Amino acid sequence: MPEQAYQAPILTVDGVILQFVQQQLQVLVIQRANEPFQGMEALPGGYIVAGETTQFSLARILDQKAGIALSELRLIEQLYTFDTVARDPRGHAVSVTYMGLGTALTPRHGDTQAPRFVPVDALPELAFDHSAIIAYARARLRNKLTYTNAVFALLPECFTLTQLQDAYEAIMGRSLDKRNFRRTFLSLNLIEATPFQHRDGAHRPARLYRFVDQTLVDIARNLD
Amino acid sequence: MPEQAYQAPILTVDGVILQFVQQQLQVLVIQRANEPFQGMEALPGGYIVAGETTQFSLARILDQKAGIALSELRLIEQLYTFDTVARDPRGHAVSVTYMGLGTALTPRHGDTQAPRFVPVDALPELAFDHSAIIAYARARLRNKLTYTNAVFALLPECFTLTQLQDAYEAIMGRSLDKRNFRRTFLSLNLIEATPFQHRDGAHRPARLYRFVDQTLVDIARNLD
DNA sequence: GCAAAAGTGTTTGGGATACACCCATGC
DNA sequence: GCATGGGTGTATCCCAAACACTTTTGC
Numbered sequence: 001m002p003e004q005a006y007q008a009p010i011l012t013v014d015g016v017i018l019q020f021v022q023q024q025l026q027v028l029v030i031q032r033a034n035e036p037f038q039g040m041e042a043l044p045g046g047y048i049v050a051g052e053t054t055q056f057s058l059a060r061i062l063d064q065k066a067g068i069a070l071s072e073l074r075l076i077e078q079l080y081t082f083d084t085v086a087r088d089p090r091g092h093a094v095s096v097t098y099m100g101l102g103t104a105l106t107p108r109h110g111d112t113q114a115p116r117f118v119p120v121d122a123l124p125e126l127a128f129d130h131s132a133i134i135a136y137a138r139a140r141l142r143n144k145l146t147y148t149n150a151v152f153a154l155l156p157e158c159f160t161l162t163q164l165q166d167a168y169e170a171i172m173g174r175s176l177d178k179r180n181f182r183r184t185f186l187s188l189n190l191i192e193a194t195p196f197q198h199r200d201g202a203h204r205p206a207r208l209y210r211f212v213d214q215t216l217v218d219i220a221r222n223l224d
Numbered sequence: 225m226p227e228q229a230y231q232a233p234i235l236t237v238d239g240v241i242l243q244f245v246q247q248q249l250q251v252l253v254i255q256r257a258n259e260p261f262q263g264m265e266a267l268p269g270g271y272i273v274a275g276e277t278t279q280f281s282l283a284r285i286l287d288q289k290a291g292i293a294l295s296e297l298r299l300i301e302q303l304y305t306f307d308t309v310a311r312d313p314r315g316h317a318v319s320v321t322y323m324g325l326g327t328a329l330t331p332r333h334g335d336t337q338a339p340r341f342v343p344v345d346a347l348p349e350l351a352f353d354h355s356a357i358i359a360y361a362r363a364r365l366r367n368k369l370t371y372t373n374a375v376f377a378l379l380p381e382c383f384t385l386t387q388l389q390d391a392y393e394a395i396m397g398r399s400l401d402k403r404n405f406r407r408t409f410l411s412l413n414l415i416e417a418t419p420f421q422h423r424d425g426a427h428r429p430a431r432l433y434r435f436v437d438q439t440l441v442d443i444a445r446n447l448d
Numbered sequence: 449g450c451a452a453a454a455g456t457g458t459t460t461g462g463g464a465t466a467c468a469c470c471c472a473t474g475c
Numbered sequence: 476g477c478a479t480g481g482g483t484g485t486a487t488c489c490c491a492a493a494c495a496c497t498t499t500t501g502c
Binding site for chain 1 (some may be wrong): 477478479480481482483484
């Protein structure tokens with residue numbers, strides 16, 4: 001193994017930061033400050049520095065470029081490492097990608113790069129292969145919902161069963177039977193009723209529920 | 225984005241090459257030629273060069289260090305990127321890892337690094353975090369067997385149902401009911417009977433089957 | 449004929465699916 | 476009183492699980 005410098009690809013990290021707002025799954029994008037793709041929107045990402053784990057680099061970049069602290073995310077997971085030679089016109093760049101899920105995230109404006117959340121079903125054209133990375137994240141999330149409690153990270157601490165079902169439907173991309181969904185989900189004992197109710201308009205108030213575990217838990221039965 | 229050199233982690237690739245022989249899942253290891261961990265066994269791996277995809281780098285390294293061509297593998301899949309700062313005592317090294325599955329692989333000796341296949345249940349102590357990488361690969365493979373036809377890559381083209389079940393049992397780590405396994409697997413239409421039989425000893429010969437698809441296919445029902 | 453592996457059916461319980469009406473509230 | 480979303484039960488079907496004996500061969 002050589003001690004001398006060798007010609008290595010650039011190592012970067014990109015984050016797919018998702019939240020669920022107004023019955024829509026939304027992803028965080030920023031505006032690129034430099035070439036290539038200057039002015040175009042892209043996933044937040046940047047260089048990895050030696051001594052930083054990729055996740056730590058992501059934390060630094062998210063804070064700098066979007067004003068979001070990694071600790072605000074409720075679930076973070078490495079997705080895939082994208083490495084095709086042509087993905088960056090400047091030269092070979094290998095990108096380790098992460099998916100982060102949160103609730104009510106608010107990007108800070110100011111010296112950041114015009115961060116905003118856009119619905120995943122109405123993405124603008126994005127720089128690099130970032131559209132493909134988002135598609136990969138969506139597929140992963142869709143799968144994870146069927147065998148884990150991962151939705152917890154997209155919902156507020158207290159939520160109604162309708163909100164929960166809306167999140168599933170938005171991510172799965174299809175509608176689910178209300179009675180079956182409720183019966184099945186409640187039987188998993190992942191959530192518990194709270195004494196609180198949610199009132200919003202001229203109709204019966206909804207009971208609020210809470211996840212028993214706020215960490216990722218695998219479940220046996222499937223919810224598809 | 226800076227043009228000047230920045231202090232980046234080293235980028236490497238490591239491969240978990242698996243095959244199924246004599247009712248055992250086996251993994252390819254080589255002996256390390258240099259420090260650190262000189263003489264200790266490790267997964268085949270090495271540096272990624274700019275302009276090479278990580279998978280291409282793995283192909284080069286596998287050929288050099290173990291005399292195995294990547295094209296001999298019947299399934300290759302990226303696993304995870306390991307990036308903890310302390311995993312390499314020489315300095316921060318980020319490793320993109322792959323799992324490769326094959327049948328009847330024979331490492332070439334000579335100028336290679338003493339490559340051999342060892343049963344995953346009887347691993348020697350390995351360099352770096354390679355034991356953890358193998359554990360990760362095994363977990364991934366276990367999952368994949370329940371929702372894809374991935375076993376095809378570990379079996380010869382023609383195989384008996386008992387061989388198939390043995391592979392499942394070795395990877396799942398538990399025994400399965402023979403009648404249920406056969407009925408369920410056959411009903412998936414992933415395999416078809418061939419006109420051939422396998423004879424080996426003083427007992428009834430076994431029918432040989434073949435996978436209809438030699439590429440990865442997702443299946444709906446589960447085989448756990 | 450005997451040892452050794454191949455091959456084969458049925459029963460039962462539980463989860464998945466399909467489906468329509470009453471309830472509580474605000475105005 | 477009416478519009479709006481919240482909440483609830485049953486019947487059917489199919490899959491998963493459990494389980495033991497007969498068949499074919501080599502010696």
